[in-house]
Amino acid sequence: MDTQLDAAAARFPGRLRADAASGCRLHRLLLHPAAYLLYISFFHWGILSSATRFVGLANFRTLFAQPLFLHSLVTSAYYTAVMIPATVLLSLGIALLLKEGLSKRRGAIWRGAVFLPHVTPVVATAIIWVWIFNPQFGLANFVLTSVHLPALGWLGSVNWALPAVMIDSLWHSLGLYVIIFLAGLASVPRDLIEVARLDGAPRHHIFRRIIWPLLSPTTFLVVLLATVNTWQAFSQIFAMTGGPHGGAGGPAYATTTDAVLIYQTAFIYFNFSLAAAMSTILFGIIMTLSLIQKWISDRVVFYR
Amino acid sequence: MARVELKNATKQYGNGQAPAVSSADLVIDEGDFVVLLGPSGCGKSTTLRMIAGLEALTSGELWFDDRLVNGDPPDRRNVGMVFQNYALYPHMTVEQNLSFGLKAARTPKAEVRQRVAEIAHLLGLDTYLGRRPKELSGGQRQRVALGRALMRRPAVFLMDEPLSNLDANLREQMRIELARLHGQLGITTVYVTHDQNEALTLADRVVVMESGKIRQCGSPAEVYGQPADTFVAGFIGSPGMNLWTAGWDDDGKSVWLGGRAVCLPRSYLPVLEDLGPSITVGIRPEHLGLFRTGADVEVVCQVEVLEQLGSHTQLHAEVELAGEDRARLVARLDAAFAVHSGEKLVLTAPSGAVHLFDAESGRRVDVDQRSLAGALVR
Numbered sequence: 001m002d003t004q005l006d007a008a009a010a011r012f013p014g015r016l017r018a019d020a021a022s023g024c025r026l027h028r029l030l031l032h033p034a035a036y037l038l039y040i041s042f043f044h045w046g047i048l049s050s051a052t053r054f055v056g057l058a059n060f061r062t063l064f065a066q067p068l069f070l071h072s073l074v075t076s077a078y079y080t081a082v083m084i085p086a087t088v089l090l091s092l093g094i095a096l097l098l099k100e101g102l103s104k105r106r107g108a109i110w111r112g113a114v115f116l117p118h119v120t121p122v123v124a125t126a127i128i129w130v131w132i133f134n135p136q137f138g139l140a141n142f143v144l145t146s147v148h149l150p151a152l153g154w155l156g157s158v159n160w161a162l163p164a165v166m167i168d169s170l171w172h173s174l175g176l177y178v179i180i181f182l183a184g185l186a187s188v189p190r191d192l193i194e195v196a197r198l199d200g201a202p203r204h205h206i207f208r209r210i211i212w213p214l215l216s217p218t219t220f221l222v223v224l225l226a227t228v229n230t231w232q233a234f235s236q237i238f239a240m241t242g243g244p245h246g247g248a249g250g251p252a253y254a255t256t257t258d259a260v261l262i263y264q265t266a267f268i269y270f271n272f273s274l275a276a277a278m279s280t281i282l283f284g285i286i287m288t289l290s291l292i293q294k295w296i297s298d299r300v301v302f303y304r
Numbered sequence: 305m306a307r308v309e310l311k312n313a314t315k316q317y318g319n320g321q322a323p324a325v326s327s328a329d330l331v332i333d334e335g336d337f338v339v340l341l342g343p344s345g346c347g348k349s350t351t352l353r354m355i356a357g358l359e360a361l362t363s364g365e366l367w368f369d370d371r372l373v374n375g376d377p378p379d380r381r382n383v384g385m386v387f388q389n390y391a392l393y394p395h396m397t398v399e400q401n402l403s404f405g406l407k408a409a410r411t412p413k414a415e416v417r418q419r420v421a422e423i424a425h426l427l428g429l430d431t432y433l434g435r436r437p438k439e440l441s442g443g444q445r446q447r448v449a450l451g452r453a454l455m456r457r458p459a460v461f462l463m464d465e466p467l468s469n470l471d472a473n474l475r476e477q478m479r480i481e482l483a484r485l486h487g488q489l490g491i492t493t494v495y496v497t498h499d500q501n502e503a504l505t506l507a508d509r510v511v512v513m514e515s516g517k518i519r520q521c522g523s524p525a526e527v528y529g530q531p532a533d534t535f536v537a538g539f540i541g542s543p544g545m546n547l548w549t550a551g552w553d554d555d556g557k558s559v560w561l562g563g564r565a566v567c568l569p570r571s572y573l574p575v576l577e578d579l580g581p582s583i584t585v586g587i588r589p590e591h592l593g594l595f596r597t598g599a600d601v602e603v604v605c606q607v608e609v610l611e612q613l614g615s616h617t618q619l620h621a622e623v624e625l626a627g628e629d630r631a632r633l634v635a636r637l638d639a640a641f642a643v644h645s646g647e648k649l650v651l652t653a654p655s656g657a658v659h660l661f662d663a664e665s666g667r668r669v670d671v672d673q674r675s676l677a678g679a680l681v682r
Contacts, residue, residue, distance in 0.1 A: 191391035194358050199405030199456070200379030209404070213395045302395040 034283065041280045045273035059277035069278065071253060072261040073285075075162065076231055079257055082166060083230040088222055091174050092215075095181035111182065118175035126239035129168040130155065133240075140164075161241055161254040169236050173229065177222050184218030185211070216301040224293055231286050234259040258282050305492050306368045306382075306459035308332040308355060313364035315350050315516075323362070324350040326516040332509075337486050337493045339503040342513035343539070348496045351513070352462050355494060357381050368459065384453030385462040389469060390445045392437040398424075398448050399433040405456050423451040426485075443474045450485070461493040467502060479505060500540055504528065512536045530659075534666040537586050537659060543618075543634045546592070549584040549663050550625045552576050561585055563626025567602040569655055575671055584661035589618070591657035592635035594649070601653045605633050607645050615639060621649065 044055045063069045094114060098107055117125065132139045133154035141151040154164045188211055196206045212219075234257075241255040249256035256264075258278060266275035310330040316323040325347040332338045340348035353359040354366060357378035366373050373381055392401050399420055406416045424430045427447040437445055446466060453461060466482075467475045483506055486493055497503055503510050504524040511521045512535075520532035531537035531545070538544040550562030559568040559576060566585060568576075576583060592603065605621035619635045635651055643649060660669040 189389075189391065191387045191389060192393060194356075194378075195385065195387065195391045195393075195452070196404070196408070197358070198356060198378045198383060198385050199408055199452075201405070201408035205408050209408075210393060 037276050037283070038280050040273055040276035043273055045276065047270065047272075055273070059273050060281070062274065063277055063281070068253060068256070069261065072256050072258045073281075075249075075253075075255065076257040076259070076282075079162060079166065079233065080227060080230045082163075083169065083233075084223060084226050086166070086170060087173065087177055087226045087230075088219060090170065091177035091222065092181050092219075094174065094178045095185055098178070099182060099185050111179070114178050115175035117172050120172070122172060122235040123239045125172060126168060126236050129164070129171075130240055133164045155241055156251060158252050158254045161251060165237050165240055165255050168240060169230070169233060172236065173226075177226065180222055180225075181215070181218060184215045187218075188214045213302050216297075217303055220293065220297045220301045224290060227289050227293065228286055231282065231289075232259050233257060234263060238263065258285075305334045305490065307334045308460055308492060308494070309365075309367040310351070310355075311365040311367065313351070313354060313366060314362045315347070315354055315359060316362045323347075323516050325354065327364070328516075328518050330511060330518060330521060332492060332494060335490045335492055337495065337506060337508045338511060339495045339497060339507035339509070340511045340513060341497060341500060341503040341539075342519075343498060345515075346513040347516040348498075348511075348513050349464055350516075352385075352464055352494055352496045355381075355460065356383050356385050356462050382456065382459045383462055384456060384458030384460075386446075386449045386453050386464065386466045388465040390437070390449040392445060392448055392452070394437050397434050397436055398429060398440070401437070401448055402429075402433075402452050402455055405452070409456075419455055423454055426454075426488075427451045442470050443478060446470065446478055447481075450482075454489070454491075458491060461491045463493065463495045465497055466495075468497070468499070475502075482506060500542065504540075512539060514539070530668065530670070531586075532668050534584060534586070534661050537661070537668075541588055541590075543589050545586040545588050545659065546633050546635075547584055547586045547661070548623060548625060548631045549582065550631075551582050561625070562631075563624070565604055565623050565625050565631075567604075568658065569600045571655075572658075572671075575660065575669070579660070579662065579669060582663040584663050584666065586659035586661060587653050587657055589634045590636045591653045592633075592637075592651045593653070594637060594641055594643070594651060600655045601658055603633065603651045603653070605649055605651060607643055607647045607649060610643065610645060612639070617641065617643075619643065621651075 041059055042054060042056060044051070044053050044058075046052055098110055098114070102110060131137075135141060135151065135153050135156060138154070140154060145151055152160050154160050192210055192214075193206060196210055201209070237249050237255045237257060237260050241249050241251075242260075249260040259282070262275050262278045262282070265271050265278060308330075309332070310328050313325060313328045313330075314323050315325040328347075328351060330338075330351075340351055342348050350359060354361055357373070357376060357380075361374055368381060393404065396404065402420045402423060403416045406419060411419075420433070421430075424433055427450060429444070429447055429451060432440060432444060432448075437448065440448065446469075449466070463482075467478050470478060479502060482495075486506075495502075495506060504527075507524055509521060510524055510527045512519045512527055512532075514535050520527055520536045522530070522532075527536060527540050531540060534547055538547060548562060548566060550565070552559055552561045552568075554560075554570070554573055558570055559572050560566070561568065561583070568585070587601070587603070603623060605623045607619060607621045609620040611618040611620070617637045617639050619633075619637055621633045621635070623631045623633045625631050633651075637643070658671075660671055661667060662669060
């Protein structure tokens with residue numbers, strides 16, 4: 001195979017040859033699994049190769065006839081639709097607070113504190129969050145009741161299981177996005193803010209007219225990363241609501257996102273072809289969303 | 305237009321750190337063009353930022369006319385500022401850049417449009433209003449930055465090394481344009497630079513700073529002709545003044561400095577006796593020459609390097625001062641003179657070109673040139 005790649009690369013002149021060879025290898029590494037996944041989704045794929053047969057679009061037809069799959073898409077969309085604005089608003093807000101509101105030394109301590117959850121293992125912290133959301137002994141209900149709000153069922157409730165997972169996911173992922181926003185804020189020249197202050201622009205005006213537009217490439221990056229990450233969210237959901245036997249995301253499939261259903265279909269029911277078809281659809285959704293975001297960014301994002 | 309006064313103004317960034325600006329006293333009259341000049345880190349930009357309100361004074365007072373503005377935020381001081389790197393909003397067009405401040409102040413749209421048109425016309429920006437900064441040349445960006453600072457009709461115009469990002473030709477053009485603009489508008493202007501050409505050509509008054517302190521404040525002719533101390537003497541002029549510190553002696557005909565290195569007329573004797581056994585003598589490179597008629601100061605030196613600069617020759621030489629390290633000398637000579645490295649020369653200067661400084665404090669000692677027979681003014 002390498003010989004074939006090198007032969008293909010040899011068609012390029014001079015320095016390009018090395019780049020072309022690396023490109024071919026990268027292509028094989030990244031695109032080959034995706035293409036193979038697409039290939040499997042058109043087959044009935046058994047564990048034993050003798051059971052494998054071409055079925056065309058049958059897997060996709062089966063999926064769209066399954067209410068659970070459609071439910072998982074809606075759940076994923078809901079999860080993403082809440083998570084992305086929350087991620088952007090909270091991480092930007094925290095980044096602004098860390099940049100403006102704290103001294104240098106305190107800022108460094110708080111930056112570390114905010115980033116720390118991101119480097120902790122998802123499954124380990126999910127167990128802590130399961131305890132926090134325990135309806136009887138958990139901290140979440142203790143806080144709610146102490147401010148005279150009703151206690152919630154959290155992970156045991158159809159309505160509150162997904163929000164509980166969202167809180168854990170936000171807690172875990174915000175640190176990374178805060179750091180990205182801090183880097184973006186640091187790249188906004190101080191002179192521009194000072195000129196605006198001399199011009200008498202109020203703080204909100206400076207943020208809206210200067211900082212926010214100059215931060216648009218950073219915001220675009222955060223939205224893009226958050227979209228991909230939330231559509232693929234699995235670990236927190238599995239660890240918090242997977243249950244001991246099925247990993248289906250409960251109760252009553254309340255947290256069954258597309259990624260959770262793929263896992264369940266492939267590794268609990270061993271239906272690889274259906275899981276491959278689901279993955280293909282998930283890949284298509286993420287790709288489409290990314291392209292839409294790119295299209296929007298070309299019109300909205302300002303690159304200096 | 306406003307009169308700006310700094311009274312004992314000090315800026316210190318941290319406890320235990322040397323102050324960036326130390327006890328600065330400065331009066332900038334209405335309509336004056338004042339240039340803060342000094343090497344990097346001398347506190348000139350900090351002084352400007354204190355006037356702008358971007359830095360708070362650690363102690364002292366800042367007055368705009370009869371108003372103490374220490375606690376006023378930048379927008380309440382009515383100042384316009386031009387930054388070194390222009391600080392144009394990159395995502396806005398020239399028109400949006402110009403109008404930003406007035407729009408933020410909720411000025412009626414018709415007035416904003418009229419003002420933009422006026423400023424664009426004044427600075428020749430009419431055809432660029434729809435462009436973004438990255439589509440403009442350095443000079444055009446600079447003009448937009450000037451225009452934006454002028455939009456609110458500032459009482460004080462502040463410029464922080466506004467020409468340093470331009471190439472030499474453009475810098476000269478912009479310098480002339482700035483002088484023209486100041487003549488036209490007459491706004492009190494404080495201009496920061498480390499380029500003495502800019503300072504001497506633009507300023508009504510030059511404020512020379514070093515290590516956070518104001519060393520001298522005077523007209524360009526004063527800071528060049530009567531430098532207040534050895535720092536100003538060495539800093540102003542290109543190259544700076546030759547300064548030699550040494551003991552002196554009298555041989556009955558002349559007064560010699562540093563053994564037999566620098567010869568002064570005997571009429572200096574009473575002045576030197578008053579100053580003590582050691583003095584600092586300064587002569588500007590352009591005042592030194594070969595075989596100059598009417599010259600009564602002589603400097604013995606050995607040529608080291610000659611730089612042919614077309615219009616003149618710059619001579620670098622060594623002066624042998626007794627008991628001292630060899631001192632350096634720079635002279636600007638007529639290009640026609642043929643001198644060679646290694647040659648021993650006697651350079652001459654008129655006695656009026658000699659500057660005397662106290663050897664210990666470095667402060668200038670003013671000598672009455674008309675009657676050098678003893679008139680000493682400290």
